[in-house]
Amino acid sequence: MTLRMGVIGTGMIGRDHTRRIQQVLTGAEIVALSDVNLEGARAVKADLAPNAEIFETGQALIASDKVDAVLVTSWGDTHEDYVLAAIAAGKPVFCEKPLATTARGAKGIVDAEVAHGKRLVQVGFMRRFDQGYNLLKQTLENELGTPLMVHAAHRNPTVPDAYVTPMAIHDTLIHEIDTFRWLLGDDYVSARVIFPRKTKHAHAGLADPQIVTLVTTRGVVINTEIFVNCRYGYDIQCQIVGEEGAAYLPEPMAVTMRKNARRENAILTDWKGRFVAAFDTEMQAFIDEAANGTISGPSSWDGYMAAVTSDACVKAQENEGAAIDITYPDRPALYN
Ligand SMILES: NC(=O)c1ccc[n+]([C@@H]2O[C@H](COP(=O)([O-])OP(=O)(O)OC[C@H]3O[C@@H](n4cnc5c(N)ncnc54)[C@H](O)[C@@H]3O)[C@@H](O)[C@H]2O)c1
Secondary structure (H helix, E strand, C coil), X not given: CCEEEEEECCCHHHHHHHHHHHHXXXXXXXXXXXXXXXXXXXXXXXXXXXXXXXXCCHHHHHHCCCCCEEEECCCHHHHHHHHHHHHHCCCCEEXXXXXXXCHHHXXXXXXXXXXXXXXXXXXXXXXXXXXXXXXXXXXXXXXXXXXXXXXXXXXXXXXXXXXXXXXXHHHHHHHHHHHHHHHHXXXXXXXXXXXXXXXXXXXXXXXXXXXXXXXXXXXXXXXXXXXXXXXXCCEEEEEEEECCCXXXXXXXXXXXXXXXXXXXXXXXXXXXXXXHHHHHHHHHHHHHHHHHCCCCXXXXXXXXXXXXXXXXHHHHHHCCCCCEECCCCCCCHHHC
């Protein structure tokens, strides 16, 4: 069976997911496209999905009986309504992060899915599908003994002017927030933020770099540096220290060159190249499972946990140095 998929939001990542579904992956076809900017949707149809129907609204796309599964890749503050509509229609839905822009919105999605009684939602936390993180997780589970600390960094060369201090959490750290819950199999109890000396490359509305400390229920301390004007490249670092040893996230593969009395490896400059294989794997998993009526990737619950944790981290930004408690309600059985 070919899964007939519709994309809502045909901007950068909507176009990229359309390309991978049409050209790289198997088992699915893009049959519907929608965007508030209809010209954008038409351009993606012309370039990548000539058989797709253009829908004037995302809601109409979700309701169409030509569409088996929905991909939500519009702006973050529009995700919640589309995901709720897909659940109401009983259709599998892949939602890019964030699931919702507020914890309350994400909780509404969890409640709707629990009421539906079956998982339909996968959230776009693609690092869980990254080979390097999976090797790191295996190493942690087989070799390192009890984990004690995580030292991590999320560095971008530069960000647009619209990127302001809280976005370091909502747009950037959100990936680490989900990844470390998954890596450690643990939840968070507190968040703390400190602001080191500010780089001259950050504009007035952005504190950069930042260091976020998350503590888990079992006492693992995770320090993550967010530095989005680091200049030199896109660099994701992670070291886990356990009772028996330490393990490092593998570097992306790069040729070592010896030339002009220097030894060099290129460093990537954006997330697209860094996680391209992870995006492919995550989307293939969604296609295969949606076609079978089972979804097991990052869930609404994970999206909700990330939203609650993000809110605490933003509060910690507003109260520099203070530990902000994080509490979650009990996890519904649907997500066990
Ligand atoms: N997993 C990741 O690492 C990753 C990477 C990039 C983007 N994202 C997420 O994907 C989403 C889209 O990001 P992007 O970079 O593609 O942004 P973008 O601005 O390039 O594209 C978003 C598109 O959504 C459309 N849109 C906005 N509101 C809409 C609505 N109500 N209905 C239909 N279409 C609407 C816009 O016209 C635009 O074409 C964001 O939530 C972003 O956080 C995730």
